[in-house]
Amino acid sequence: MRIRAVYVWDEGRQERVPAExxxxxxxxxxxxxxxxxxxxxxxxxxxxxxxE
Known part of the structure; x- marks a missing residue:
């Protein structure tokens, strides 16, 4: 199994989605x-x- 991830930095994301x-x-x-x-x-x- 191969797991691939792509990370894209979006400065506005923190404002749209809380860290929690x-x-x-x-x-x-x-x-x-x-x-x-x-x-x-x-x-x-x-x-x-x-x-559970």
């Missing part, structure tokens, strides 16, 4: 990427990831 919202979006994206990988590892160990 951006941090939440980044956290959600990271969890969306990491969860299937963690589930595979646990499945290999014979365990399951519980839904």
């Amino acid at each position: 919202d951006v941090e939440a979006q980044v956290a959600n994206r990271l969890l969306a990427i990491a969860r299937p990988l963690v589930e595979r590892v646990f499945a290999h160990w014979g365990r399951r990831v519980n839904e």
